Amino acid sequence: MYVHGINGISGVRTWIARLVDRADRELCIDQDEWAYRLGWTVKRTGFGARYYHNPLFDLQKAERIYSGDVENVLA
Secondary structure, X not given: XXXXXXXXXXXXXXHHHHHHHHHHHHHHHXXXXXXXXXXXXXXXXXXXXXXXXXXXXXXXXXXXXXXXXXXXXXX
């Protein structure tokens, strides 16, 4: 069966993948936008799953290492 705009099985797979990607982005758009406004990085880890990272934590860890406070580096 030929569907207009979709060529075979690979076209159907591509169409479904794009549909799932769009649904995932729509589901998390508010949280992602909030994180981007704060300057955080966003890593997509699965459907509806995100890893949000505040780069400020990296700076604080670097400051503790630089200051010689080695015992509290992992805190």
